Amino acid sequence: MKQTEILEVLKRYISREILDGRDIGLDGSTPLLEWGIINSMEIARIVSFIQNRFHIGIPDDKIIAEHFINLSVLSHLVVGLGKGG
């Protein structure tokens, strides 16, 4: 999948599961951690969603704040891991 497609899937997940559909203004650059949209519990849920949806596991050492800053960064990480990196 392309990065833009992954970003859309992740955006829909956050909109549905975390924001209850109230996603006006949510895009690739929205600060997810800084605005308190996601916390450690939700990060664990997102990691699990990515595993189930894309069959891509995020290694523990990649589960750091820098990779969850926004959807754009997170989707790049997923693409990179999907390519074996």
Added chain:
Amino acid sequence: MSLKDLLIQSARHMPEALAVDGPDGSITYGELDLVANRITWGLYDLGVRTGDRVGIWLDKSIRSVAAMQGVLRLGAAYVPLDPLSPASRVRTIIKDCDMRALVSTAKGAEATLTGEIGNIASLCADMGGPGLCWDDLQSFSDKPFEGPETGDNDLAYILYTSGSTGKPKGVCISNLNALAFVEWASDELKVKKSDRLSNHAPFHFDLSVLDIYAAFHTGASVTLIPDMMSYAPRRLVNLIRQKKITIWYSVPSVLILMMEQGGLLDEQSIPLRAIVFAGEPFPIKHLKRLYERWPAVRYLNFYGPTETNVCTFYEVKGIEDGRSKPVPIGRECSGDRVWAIKNDGTEIKPGEEGELMVSGPTVMLGYWGRSPHGDKPYPTGDIVRLEKDGNYEYIGRQDHMVKVRGHRLELGEIEAALGEHPVIHEVAVVVSGSDMNTRLIAFIACNGNEHPTFLDIKRHCAERLPRYMIVDDVIFLDELPRTRNGKVDRLNLKRDADYIQEIKRTSNETN
């Protein structure tokens, strides 16, 4: 003896021993002592003097620990600031306690030290920025700074907590306040040189005082756990194993995450000999699982508001089947005296409830900018019940102060921040749920028909409040419900919030 002497003495007796293991490397007592001396001379060069306040706005690191020690050696007081706080809140605190200097990053200094506080001295822990940067410290002496003797009642540090009026308030802790707790805790936990303590709590949180200073007091080492590692509970469990942590101290929420998602109960063995928890009640079903999986570990529940540090403790020595309440907060410690009083001012007897009072060496000097607290007892605002065996059991709060995932906060501060939004006419924030499911819910009435989006509200909070105070949910109403005497009907709002959260939880579980 003062707080600064703990590191100095360990450096003298065991310079080669590991002092701090952090995300930026590890450092021995001898090396840390020299870095602290250079910081002291650097801060002196910047104009910091005995009695001044110096802010430390850094991620957790060896440099931030060294900065604290450098400040203390000048006879000044450090003010640890939440790395996740927005610059606007940091500026409020800088102004409130009239800081002389800020130790931060170049980016942090540029975001805060402007306008009316643009003349505050700056030491940057990285490169660039105004004032001194870290590499500049090499040009300063590593010899001890011969400052004035530090007295028991001299200010050591200020911890800012949430304030009900919308402005954070600074809890002033003296050398005696901190040492009385550190000495008691080191003794109770029998901390020795071979121990490795974990430091999970951020430095602006009073839990971190034990980790750092009990290590320095005994020549043990402390392992700093960066905030971002909390996102990966498995990494925390791996860290315990790899770093051979012997004493763990955190809020129960973190331990629950480590059990639920980090595999703490699945390990073959663990190096821990003591698990200390504080900051919120530990749900008994989770504590029981932990206790039964690792029965050789000591489990201690520490209790105390920031204003008194730890004033009671309880050691878990068995959890009976069928117990549904959390373990007690226990009995007095740290040389303090604790008791509880009823509304009529008389002391409670076994079986009765009342407000917990504290007096003794750990009770704060006072709030910054207000009159000293003096020798009078500190009323905690916590309602407790005295059990027949002499232990106190925590019942709840008697005001709007709440704990959310271990963080203490005043709902009034969140309401004041939201009230600054130009469209918001009225707001009430309530807490719904408990333990890991605790949520901050804002009920908002706006001036006209248009109301801000959910993400607008999130951003508005993020620009004014620390991250743990950003509301989790928002419900817009035409107007807030009132009681018969005209006050906002918070009980009604809480019932609504609980109902809505329950529906969401059920819906999530069904999906």
